[in-house]
Amino acid sequence: MCPGVGAATCPGVRAASSANMDIGVERWAANGLLPNHDVSGMLRLRSPGPATSETMSEHLFPRDEYFMRLALREAERAMEHEDVPIGAVVAHGGELIAAAHNERELRQDPTAHAEIIALREAARALGTWRVLDAVLYVTLEPCAMCAGAIVLARVPRVVFGARDPKAGACGSVLDVLAEPRLNHRPEVAPGLLAGECGELLSAFFASRR
Numbered sequence: 001m002c003p004g005v006g007a008a009t010c011p012g013v014r015a016a017s018s019a020n021m022d023i024g025v026e027r028w029a030a031n032g033l034l035p036n037h038d039v040s041g042m043l044r045l046r047s048p049g050p051a052t053s054e055t056m057s058e059h060l061f062p063r064d065e066y067f068m069r070l071a072l073r074e075a076e077r078a079m080e081h082e083d084v085p086i087g088a089v090v091a092h093g094g095e096l097i098a099a100a101h102n103e104r105e106l107r108q109d110p111t112a113h114a115e116i117i118a119l120r121e122a123a124r125a126l127g128t129w130r131v132l133d134a135v136l137y138v139t140l141e142p143c144a145m146c147a148g149a150i151v152l153a154r155v156p157r158v159v160f161g162a163r164d165p166k167a168g169a170c171g172s173v174l175d176v177l178a179e180p181r182l183n184h185r186p187e188v189a190p191g192l193l194a195g196e197c198g199e200l201l202s203a204f205f206a207s208r209r
């Protein structure tokens with residue numbers, strides 16, 4: 001991997017994703033890992049025209065992309081140990097307080113998802129289990145476990161990249177973060193850099209075939 005660079009500037013990732021991008025995205029969609037509307041969304045995001053509200057949340061701020069790019073950089077690091085490239089960061093008061101990536105294979109731990117590790121790091125940094133006044137950025141829609149942890153940590157805002165129709169718990173399979181019976185409902189902004197987040201995953205799975 002290329003340390004310290006984003007997916008867009010990493011020659012290895014760019015080569016892998018450009019070689020496999022089309023078939024990778026198709027397969028990604030065929031496997032049910034990316035819904036058709038996200039594939040078209042990815043194409044729209046690459047087009048010169050402005051992104052539509054169908055593909056990206058309207059509740060995004062200029063700093064959101066900066067932090068999502070940090071999460072993408074984390075995602076790349078997961079591939080150094082053969083983990084599925086998913087990254088997460090936590091910003092508090094505009095400052096980065098946690099950055100983590102998927103370490104399930106590395107630790108042989110089914111709970112070592114990027115969001116869980118990042119939330120633990122954020123709680124340590126804040127000295128409290130309540131991760132208030134914070135934004136969690138993650139490259140893939142959180143699963144049920146991570147969405148549960150987000151609720152328990154009282155994270156007020158979540159921004160995620162690609163959707164995960166097979167395990168996503170922020171509207172795809174379940175909608176834990178919008179469940180009115182739970183005592184905390186974060187604001188959710190989906191679809192930020194969804195194309196790049198999805199391409200990284202497609203390239204990873206294509207390289208393993």
Ligand SMILES: [Zn+2]
Nearest residue numbers: 113142143146
């Ligand atoms: Zn998870």
